[in-house]
Amino acid sequence: MHKKEVLSILVTSMAIALSIPAGIDVAIASDAAKYVTQNLAAAQVTGIRINPTAAGIEVIFDSIGQLPSPTTSVADNTLIVDIPNAVLALPDGGEFRQVNPTEDIALVSVTRVGNLVRVEIVGLDAPPVVEVTTTPQFTLSVTPGSDTLADEEIEIVVTGEQEGYNPSQAATATRIETPLRDIPASIQVIPEQTLEDRGTVGLLEAVQNFAGATLDGNYGNTGAGSLIIRGFSQDITFRNGFRVSNFYSIPETANVAQTEILRGPASVLYGQVQPGGIVNIVTKQPLESPYSSVNLQAGQFSFYRPTIDLSGPLTDDNSVLYRLNVAYENSGSFRDQVNTERWFIAPVLQWNISDRTSLTFDFEYLYDDPVFDRGIVTLSDGSFVLPINRFLGYPQLDDFATEVYRGGLTFEHQFSDNWRIRNALSISSVEQGGARSDLDGGLIDDQFISRELRDDDAITENYGFQTDIIGNFATGTIEHQLLVGFDLNRVTDSYKSQAVSLPLLDIFNPVYDIDVPTELEPRYSAVTRTNALGFYLQDQIALLDNLKLLVGGRFDFTEQNQTIILDDASNSQSDTAFSPRVGIVYQPIEPISLYASFSRSFLPVIGRAADNSTFEPERGTQYEVGIKADLATNLSATLAAYHLTKTNVLTTDLNDPDFSIQVGEQRSQGIELNVAGEILPGWNVIAAYAYTDAEVTEDNELPVGSRLANVAENTASLWTTYEIQNGNLQGLGFGLGLLYVGDRPGSVAFDPPNFRLPSYLRTDIALFYRRDNWRAQINVQNLFDTEYYQTAQGYDIVYPGAPLNIVGSIFFEF
Template structure:
């Protein structure tokens, strides 16, 4: 099978090259016109810009030869890169005697081409090769509500990765709109829908009465670009790998409480291990491989930088969107599992005042007030801020469990001129769990007690944890084509846990309390990165090159203990939780300290060979040093290195279709706590390696409102640790690295807007993840927690007009097939079909919603044998002012 897949990859790559050459013989032309005003007979301006856009695929004999000297290279790099969208850095709405003018400002007063049309009461102007950006480089949406009589709103938003859309909506008729140039950019002149008088081109005067709402969120379900795959803002269709973006609107519509819940609509991603029901603590399984449970969060990112992951608290209120890159990502981020990586993008300071107050309440004692404030601190917008804070209190369906979570997250952005910006951030989270939630299954897979039964002694189960994140990012633009970026990120997390839970049943009645321990974990990670991002041309070939260096240090200190007097068995027919005869445990304690230090250098080039043929190539080299010491870590050090390449091709046979193929590798540092390799010969383990081949197709439908990705892949994970074949050495705990695991699959992802107000996300994944070589696990056994079939549908509809405008409905369907609970495949976690629902009302700045999770109260388990939440109802209300 592997040989056939590799052959298929080569055949597809050859077909792409042949098709590209054949397509180079043809010319494709699209000539949109701007007639002035609106197409349906509106007055024209004599100074209106006419625009004609022609797309031509170059013939081979028309391709300009690359530079042959350093002088030629820099001469060509100074030529404007027409493929890079012009950035709209500010949008202003100012009144005129006839109406209002919306000014789209560009850094250097670039000329913008416009294609306009009308639809019902909407005037729509599409501006190709332009994108709306904040000073920090992030996308945003501009909205002016009821700026003049007869006009409902004016919006300016990124329609796709290369197109800016201006929409003017009339209340009862089509508004009158004129477009004309200014020294700073483009002016959109608007008068009322009933006024025949065109706007003036005279310099407008500012007026504070205009209602403007500028937010840092990306409206809608489809996001045209992402940064996780390349560390640059790259259109999704130009990335030769599967990537899914879960935007703010989806997080709000579903009202998710954690990142794990946020990615439930992503194909190939399912919930992995969790931790005692702690808010925001958990891990996901991506393409068959568990992420971030023992490596200090190495498989999770936060704004593109290493995070604590499983051993770090998180609050969903600070999240702007979540990007999931499926497949190896070591080429840019270092040691990772091969299944993929989850990158959480946080909310950033805004250039316009924004204040949001919210309250959520729900069953099981759920209560959460929160605030989100942002805006400028200075009149010239050189200092921007954002402050997010929340408090959460909740009980559980399991008796005795009660959880409190407090979080604050201040952020400051300093705009030091037009070319330099510094972002400073801090986040603090603290949780207290009086009695932690316990697994709902025993070690043999049986479930012998109801949901609300507590299978342990609540007084011996608790958790206290704090997490702090702080750091900064610096960006400096030397020119339009060269940029320096630098970042520092620190993550500190402390977990104090006490656990005492049942593991098996004796005499069909007494629960054996066999899992007893006390642990004080301290995870500390520090990350620093610097890179250069440049654009230049070699002849007609365009390059966007990234060169960087990063350093990370992850240290885990553990103080642990096991009781010398474990508590007595628990009678499940008549549990006595307050037994006065139970003595306080006395623990035999020990300490361990593990540290992983790594240095990495990476280079990446995004090459536009033709208008419809792109090449992505990159490589990274890492040096890793691991040190383990302590009572159960006889002092040991290992030094390793790893090279992680990636190469991918994207061919676009039409404006709406992109075909891609890629090859990539990953590595993960060996666990410090593992015993030595090769039968006790004293050699430390080497990193595990992942190798992926992937092919796929990406399409855009309905004028770009709906996108789909279909992908097929094969990932092989090698250097897996398995017991030594010598039974004597295996009994002593020694291992060898000859194990292999493989995951193959097909994934489908469809996202976007079907009709105005009707959004949808559909996903399906088929995953065959199995053990292919091992000394103790039978070959063919399925990997832990991986369903063969996974499917989801989430859809919403919002009424667009009339008295019920703003009223919306949501429905979610989630299916996960059977999964194996362990590598031995000794028992199975059953399949489940869960239904979610939502009812919401959004009008102006008011938002109210009711969200229902697990509508039909289906019982199922995660990979950590914890029961999923039963029927959960949450009511929320918020006001933005």
């Protein structure tokens, strides 16, 4: 599908959505006043916590829906914060009140006044001072006032882009913004601030910097590939809940607000996925207040990357908001002959049709032009003898590039204080092609490698549609948050390739100057279409204030059709699956959550056995227990243990080796520990450890007990920063990062292999200075110039990690 067709479909979809009357509701207002009242948006405040801080207190709000920026006023010693378009929906159905949270603050009360939530904070001698953070969680940072401020105007600072290291809510696990402590699953949230502090550009690089997630393959060193989570490879990334393939090009980070990793089977809400887990990218949305920033990065290997982030209202009444993210990257590499150029633009337009109804249009365009690079090879004994910069291709033949178009339309409507609907459409097209030199077989005589000139044309078109209905209600004393929805998805993969053999390349003394062939032979041509329809139901049940149950299930219907054009052959099959999830959370005391869960996944497998029967979907089954703890005001930890089995894995049919049979089984079990947050004011940390025991448990060809490829038993990571909070050096900060990955097999096919990737420990540091509206930063990656290998592909291809690399950046915010 070409870009004109994408834009045409999106415009048509928007026109259809705009034809929906903005005033549709469950009841028709009898007069103008009632109509206005009905159509006030109502984000729901579901929980309120007060935590002490070094300067005063934090009042933290859990909510369904984003709480908007508040208005403030002062009466005597009382600071009044009014949150518009919001209602109280506390578990006890009442209001919130806490007396004397500190010596200088006499009272904090939260009540509902009409269509707003009012927070009254009473100081002993003067009205307190407050700083408001609206994202990722609405928080009032309160400090006691002084007598001199009592008669002066109180300045309220509202921050909308502050992320922190410990977001307390995520939507990936339940499709609803839910406090992490209430979810019976292991979830890791990577906020934008951690990407900025680490100077990270590639999203997959950012994710694999955290223990338990490693890279599987690298598709020509484009940064694309699959992530291994809990031992199983996943080549699908989700973007705002919609599936996108990250196989062809590295996902862009310029418009990423945060990245959420849900570990374990996720089919109950996301359909056909691998059982290890999913990664969901949450993109930046328009802001109500004007915002603009510019960031410029530059470093070794001729790397430079400017980015722009603009947002704010387009109308005086804030009914139309926008966001625009732009990025450009041009870079060489520590690898000889390798360079990359990337363009990215992502506009978002949000129309608040009424206080209850909104329509959001988003679009992304990415052009990625790297030199295709298959890394280096190992010798037959598994040894690493080549320098990490050695390029084993023919650079003059490279004309390889990828273009990605993505567009989306989201319609949201609030029927009442307790019921709302969300409809979303996503359309994407990934076009990849061009000539490149590639491998054509293995290493010959431990010296020569066979190459070929390939010219590919690959197009992936993806259409997705989702409808979610979310409601809150009670049955007696039991509170429910219900999710009912369905999604449609259609993916068409078209691929054709032609190639011709090239002269052998001496890996020890490569000669790149060759005659370029002019005629290529067709090698492969196929079209695969997958249609999927899923219905899901989920109920988050509060049996007691400290006992919560999560129950959900999904029915999936999939149809696959594959046509192999050159062979004039075709294959089709249909599958159905039911994927349940059950979890329970018990909170014996407020900072502690104990949880247990059971979940399943499915993934269709196209093909036929020797008896011409179609293959059943692969199934994943997981049992997990864990504990979550709030260790301090803004510091939390999660400890999880799991047992995960994947069945219906294809293996050789011993009765007919030309065919496969589904009797294979693989098992992964392990322990994960994650810690994130602020230890002391200015001292942030994200740390993780994962023990992963992933192996083959049944197979007709692979030895039972073989460890799965690219999966290390032990991985650990640490990233911590400290920023001086006061004095002449206020704003000066330091960062330290450690990443340990244990040794792992390069390929499961030769386990116990002589082809293993060695363990490594990489050290990164950062120095930054933050002042007013600007920040200067230097990141040193791989401080000790450790030689290491990120991942392997096949039985002898390895992708080396980058050596010592220094990147500087300057950031301005307006």
